[in-house]
Amino acid sequence: MSVEVEVNESDLAEMVEQVWESYLDPEGISPLIPTYDENQPSEVHSSVSITGSWSGHVVYASSRAAAQRAAAAFLAMEIDEVSEEDISDTLGELANIVGGNVKAMLPTGAQLSLPQVVLAPESSARYPNAQRISGVYGIWEGEPVSISMWHSSAENKEEGE
Amino acid sequence: MKILIADDSRVMRQIVVRTLRQAGFGDHDLVEAADGKEAFELVNAEKPDVVISDWNMPHMTGIEVLRQLRAAGNNVKFGFVTSESTPEMKTAAEASGAEFFIVKPFTAERFDEVFAPILG
Numbered sequence: 001m002s003v004e005v006e007v008n009e010s011d012l013a014e015m016v017e018q019v020w021e022s023y024l025d026p027e028g029i030s031p032l033i034p035t036y037d038e039n040q041p042s043e044v045h046s047s048v049s050i051t052g053s054w055s056g057h058v059v060y061a062s063s064r065a066a067a068q069r070a071a072a073a074f075l076a077m078e079i080d081e082v083s084e085e086d087i088s089d090t091l092g093e094l095a096n097i098v099g100g101n102v103k104a105m106l107p108t109g110a111q112l113s114l115p116q117v118v119l120a121p122e123s124s125a126r127y128p129n130a131q132r133i134s135g136v137y138g139i140w141e142g143e144p145v146s147i148s149m150w151h152s153s154a155e156n157k158e159e160g161e
Numbered sequence: 162m163k164i165l166i167a168d169d170s171r172v173m174r175q176i177v178v179r180t181l182r183q184a185g186f187g188d189h190d191l192v193e194a195a196d197g198k199e200a201f202e203l204v205n206a207e208k209p210d211v212v213i214s215d216w217n218m219p220h221m222t223g224i225e226v227l228r229q230l231r232a233a234g235n236n237v238k239f240g241f242v243t244s245e246s247t248p249e250m251k252t253a254a255e256a257s258g259a260e261f262f263i264v265k266p267f268t269a270e271r272f273d274e275v276f277a278p279i280l281g
Contacts, residue, residue: 022266023176074172076179089172096170097265100217100244104264112217112245114169 006054007105007149009134015101016136016147019094024073024140032138032145040137040144043067045122046091046115048099053109055152056130058099060091061122066143067091088117098147122146129153162280163190165209167200167226168242169218173265177213177242183269186280197221201229204237211279216243216250224250227257238279242267 013034020032042061049057062070064087071082071090092115103112118125127150135148164181168174174193181187192207194200198220204212214223221229227239240261241254251262261275 018266022268071172075175086172089170093170093172096217097244100246100265104246108247108249114217114219 006107007102007134009136011105012098012102012134012147012149013136015098018101019097024070030141032136032140034136034138035144037137038132038135038146038148040139040146042122042144042146044087044091044117044119045125046088046095046117047125048095048115049113050099050103050106050110051113052111053107056133057127057150057152058095058102059122059125059148059150060094060098060146061148062091062140062145063143064119066140066145069141069143070094084119088119091115091117102149127152162210163192163207164280165192165194165200165203165207165212166214167194167197167203167212167218167223168215169196170215171195173215173242180267180269180272181276184272184276186272186276189280197223197226201226204230204235209237212237212239213242214239216241216245224253224257227254227259231258240275 025031043064044067045059045061047057047059067087068079068082071086072079074090075086095115099112103110130150130152132148133151135146137146166174166177178191192203194203197218200214216223223241238260240259242263244265246264254262263271263275
């Protein structure tokens with residue numbers, strides 16, 4: 001049976017806001033400012049896949065500078081102390097946190113993969129048979145950040161239940 | 162007390178450590194495990210008082226670690242810090258004897274609420 005996605009754009013925006021409040025902007029001084037531009041550029045990205053009652057991907061993408069800043073915030077370090085490994089670990093965790101929260105809103109029987117990190121633009125990634133269904137696109141301290149959901153249509157073969 | 166933090170994400174282990182400090186529990190002895198299998202081994206080797214575990218980890222998931230510990234008669238206080246939280250997971254955690262269930266992203270206030278009764 002195919003399941004309509006139950007996570008809409010405002011749910012996603014709320015999860016993203018919680019991530020900013022908890023980890024990236026606990027002082028509330030540098031929020032993610034929405035641009036609603038799904039074509040904004042990225043330099044690095046991470047994703048988790050969800051399979052089961054709903055299938056698709058949650059993708060976090062940003063500029064390298066934003067990823068570096070996120071790692072500095074996550075690890076309580078200065079920006080110039082952040083290593084490549086810190087950036088990739090942070091990106092993986094960001095996809096994991098948002099993906100986990102998305103999964104929690106889906107019908108029973110969804111599985112979350114471990115995160116994948118690619119230090120290359122989101123545009124370099126391909127998600128076969130999946131299309132972007134919603135996203136939060138914004139600017140964080142002048143740098144582009146986006147979190148999007150991709151739905152895989154290949155699972156929707158048992159229609160008519 | 163000795164606290165074992167099990168998470169395959171190094172970044173998240175550091176955030177858990179930092180949040181414990183922020184919540185006022187920084188003076189406890191902290192040990193880290195990078196996956197479920199290591200967590201299981203370290204519970205036996207280090208004999209922590211509390212285990213704070215991620216759910217989704219390679220080799221052994223957090224719930225598998227908890228179940229194996231209980232099956233072996235180990236009653237260490239064990240709970241989850243996870244980005245995934247479904248009613249089924251919470252039920253499974255409780256049924257297996259978990260003491261707490263914290264959803265990521267979390268705050269120092271949430272840690273204080275959960276750990277004050279456990280860590281004193």
